[in-house]
Amino acid sequence: RTLRIGLIPGDGIGKEVIPAGRRILEALPASLGLKFEFIDLKAGWETFEQTGAALPDETVSILKSDCDGALFGAVSSPTKAVKGYSSPIVALRKKLDLYANVRPVKTVVSAPKPIDMVIVRENTEDLYVKEEKTFDTPEGKVAEAIKRISQRASSRIATIAGEIALRRQKIRAGGAPSIHKGPLVTVTHKSNVLSQTDGLFRSTAREALADPKFKDVAVEEQIVDSMVYKLFRQPEAYDVIVAPNLYGDILSDGAAALVGSLGLVPSANVGEGFAIGEPCHGSAPDIQGQGIANPIATLRSAALMLEFLNEEAAAAKIYAAVDANLEEGKLLCPDLGGKAKTEEVVQDILRRL
Amino acid sequence: RTLRIGLIPGDGIGKEVIPAGRRILEALPASLGLKFEFIDLKAGWETFEQTGAALPDETVSILKSDCDGALFGAVSSPTKAVKGYSSPIVALRKKLDLYANVRPVKTVVSAPKPIDMVIVRENTEDLYVKEEKTFDTPEGKVAEAIKRISQRASSRIATIAGEIALRRQKIRAGGAPSIHKGPLVTVTHKSNVLSQTDGLFRSTAREALADPKFKDVAVEEQIVDSMVYKLFRQPEAYDVIVAPNLYGDILSDGAAALVGSLGLVPSANVGEGFAIGEPCHGSAPDIQGQGIANPIATLRSAALMLEFLNEEAAAAKIYAAVDANLEEGKLLCPDLGGKAKTEEVVQDILRRL
Numbered sequence: 001r002t003l004r005i006g007l008i009p010g011d012g013i014g015k016e017v018i019p020a021g022r023r024i025l026e027a028l029p030a031s032l033g034l035k036f037e038f039i040d041l042k043a044g045w046e047t048f049e050q051t052g053a054a055l056p057d058e059t060v061s062i063l064k065s066d067c068d069g070a071l072f073g074a075v076s077s078p079t080k081a082v083k084g085y086s087s088p089i090v091a092l093r094k095k096l097d098l099y100a101n102v103r104p105v106k107t108v109v110s111a112p113k114p115i116d117m118v119i120v121r122e123n124t125e126d127l128y129v130k131e132e133k134t135f136d137t138p139e140g141k142v143a144e145a146i147k148r149i150s151q152r153a154s155s156r157i158a159t160i161a162g163e164i165a166l167r168r169q170k171i172r173a174g175g176a177p178s179i180h181k182g183p184l185v186t187v188t189h190k191s192n193v194l195s196q197t198d199g200l201f202r203s204t205a206r207e208a209l210a211d212p213k214f215k216d217v218a219v220e221e222q223i224v225d226s227m228v229y230k231l232f233r234q235p236e237a238y239d240v241i242v243a244p245n246l247y248g249d250i251l252s253d254g255a256a257a258l259v260g261s262l263g264l265v266p267s268a269n270v271g272e273g274f275a276i277g278e279p280c281h282g283s284a285p286d287i288q289g290q291g292i293a294n295p296i297a298t299l300r301s302a303a304l305m306l307e308f309l310n311e312e313a314a315a316a317k318i319y320a321a322v323d324a325n326l327e328e329g330k331l332l333c334p335d336l337g338g339k340a341k342t343e344e345v346v347q348d349i350l351r352r353l
Numbered sequence: 354r355t356l357r358i359g360l361i362p363g364d365g366i367g368k369e370v371i372p373a374g375r376r377i378l379e380a381l382p383a384s385l386g387l388k389f390e391f392i393d394l395k396a397g398w399e400t401f402e403q404t405g406a407a408l409p410d411e412t413v414s415i416l417k418s419d420c421d422g423a424l425f426g427a428v429s430s431p432t433k434a435v436k437g438y439s440s441p442i443v444a445l446r447k448k449l450d451l452y453a454n455v456r457p458v459k460t461v462v463s464a465p466k467p468i469d470m471v472i473v474r475e476n477t478e479d480l481y482v483k484e485e486k487t488f489d490t491p492e493g494k495v496a497e498a499i500k501r502i503s504q505r506a507s508s509r510i511a512t513i514a515g516e517i518a519l520r521r522q523k524i525r526a527g528g529a530p531s532i533h534k535g536p537l538v539t540v541t542h543k544s545n546v547l548s549q550t551d552g553l554f555r556s557t558a559r560e561a562l563a564d565p566k567f568k569d570v571a572v573e574e575q576i577v578d579s580m581v582y583k584l585f586r587q588p589e590a591y592d593v594i595v596a597p598n599l600y601g602d603i604l605s606d607g608a609a610a611l612v613g614s615l616g617l618v619p620s621a622n623v624g625e626g627f628a629i630g631e632p633c634h635g636s637a638p639d640i641q642g643q644g645i646a647n648p649i650a651t652l653r654s655a656a657l658m659l660e661f662l663n664e665e666a667a668a669a670k671i672y673a674a675v676d677a678n679l680e681e682g683k684l685l686c687p688d689l690g691g692k693a694k695t696e697e698v699v700q701d702i703l704r705r706l
């Protein structure tokens with residue numbers, strides 16, 4: 001099978017880590033029967049400055065018509081609102097209907113306090129619909145934004161969360177070491193304040209997870225503020241956390257802090273038969289150009305993309321190579337307290353593939 | 354001076370901790386020249402079940418006309434949306450225009466990794482305006498909520514954040530041990546997605562903090578997801594964090610996790626010349642009636658209320674007695690890993706007053 005993969009490095013360290021993602025895909029053993037074709041695509045702040053569009057139409061149309069998946073690096077945001085600019089990744093998620101943002105957060109198995117969770121973030125609505133307006137009042141300006149929650153989006157995100165919980169359980173049953181007894185989905189919301197919007201998310205998620213196919217999945221709820229508290233007090237207790245868009249954004253950064261660095265945490269933006277791998281970190285202007293960005297978030301994002309393109313064996317190879325590097329703990333980038341360059345870490349992981 | 358204080362225990366452990374708050378106020382040394390009168394007031398789920406109103410009009414009118422301040426315990430939320438019920442503390446904050454929710458989070462000075470920050474949360478708007486609607490579409494139900502951010506509320510919350518930063522600096526200058534060099538306010542928002550609403554919060558806060566009276570206060574910004582990440586990676590770096598309502602809710606629970614228990618973290622809901630002290634924890638139905646709720650969040654909330662009623666000397670007495678109990682670390686409630694009952698901790702702290 002040949003997979004056509006769009007490469008969208010974006011800005012800053014995005015340009016340093018996306019090439020690493022390409023290299024690991026190219027280095028996968030031939031025995032897997034996978035071939036790759038890569039298509040370079042543009043998006044981001046530099047693209048905006050050059051072309052007037054942060055997400056050129058061409059990028060969207062090539063992804064739609066020519067690609068099976070993609071890797072997205074990171075983009076820089078302007079420090080002030082700039083007319084015509086808005087986040088290309090947020091736009092991409094909507095335009096390609098990549099309704100789930102999947103963010104696994106785990107330590108190596110030998111960690112003193114191992115954790116192993118995945119945050120499944122709704123990716124198309126909530127405050128990210130970006131419907132805002134501003135008006136003048138006698139007391140000054142007032143701005144309003146719409147938070148939109150739909151039964152449809154809530155149902156499909158809860159369903160994929162349940163499926164991911166079952167898949168994780170299957171992998172464990174296959175002998176993978178695990179800290180979890182059985183599959184658990186934690187539904188996060190703030191329905192004690194937002195009884196209609198988050199109330200709809202909550203009841204819809206509950207309903208979706210009550211489907212007989214999820215009969216082995218335990219389901220519980222956490223109010224988002226309490227969820228952040230518990231995430232830090234007992235992270236080992238969580239398996240799959242499903243949340244509306246904004247809470248998912250916040251929770252996944254919080255969870256990343258638990259494993260030492262955002263530079264380790266991958267994500268996949270998942271739609272029907274399409275996935276974009278995206279490291280959770282940003283464009284990190286403070287370290288760009290120094291060759292020290294941690295490539296692991298991107299390598300794991302490439303694996304996660306493969307998982308959702310049904311290439312689980314290939315994904316497992318990449319995960320194992322990355323884990324071996326981390327377990328050994330000798331070649332680490334500065335975000336993990338080491339001194340290794342991006343290139344050294346990439347080579348070490350390629351060697352272990 | 355006689356202070357008239359409303360007591361609103363609410364539900365669950367609220368009824369166990371609010372009496373402790375009363376006792377510490379009554380036990381303050383006569384030399385401070387403070388007298389207290391207490392007025393018992395109703396609110397909460399039990400009140401709703403008895404009277405049909407979670408926040409009886411009488412409670413609001415007595416607070417407005419007869420009280421200088423109040424202590425609020427906690428209320429239980431129904432597990433499903435119940436017609437006519439909505440959170441009484443959210444309503445109180447709005448009805449009394451208690452525009453700032455101030456949440457100091459600190460460890461004892463001798464902690465291995467001391468932290469000392471205060472989260473200043475806007476308390477009247479954002480998604481807490483609770484303007485929601487639900488409609489049917491061919492694809493199922495859709496619900497919308499309004500997130501409202503005003504220049505007026507953003508300006509006053511940033512201003513009080515700046516004032517709190519200066520006040521903290523003054524206390525340090527008086528010789529209190531501190532981990533901070535100078536006052537710092539961190540403005541938290543998500544203006545990279547919400548350019549109008551959070552953009553307005555950000556620019557208004559910046560403007561308010563540019564006032565010459567804050568010339569000694571350093572000001573920086575953090576996007577909310579990154580703020581949660583940093584909160585856990587380098588909590589010692591933060592002094593005053595100012596945020597819109599919902600982010601402030603989430604951040605303050607997150608910060609509470611850093612000091613070991615929500616049972617330690619106080620808050621004050623602050624308006625012009627009025628303050629309600631409120632422990633950050635909830636009604637904790639799982640431990641209610643066992644006499645083991647940690648009273649410290651409430652005792653500190655009583656002190657915080659006094660601070661905002663300009664009784665800083667009295668507040669300092671309470672803080673010192675609580676800190677002495679924690680520094681010794683012998684009598685701790687179960688939330689901190691100890692075996693002490695609420696009553697034992699209260700007596701220990703009263704003794705140290």
Ligand SMILES: CC(C)[C@H](C(=O)O)[C@@H](O)C(=O)O
Nearest residue numbers: 087089090249280545546578
């Ligand atoms: C850059 C920003 C728009 C984005 C988001 O909020 O989704 C980022 O934080 C993320 O999590 O991918």
Ligand SMILES: CC(C)[C@H](C(=O)O)[C@@H](O)C(=O)O
Nearest residue numbers: 192193225440442443602633
């Ligand atoms: C109980 C709930 C409505 C409340 C809030 O969200 O403000 C609580 O979480 C708090 O922080 O005081």
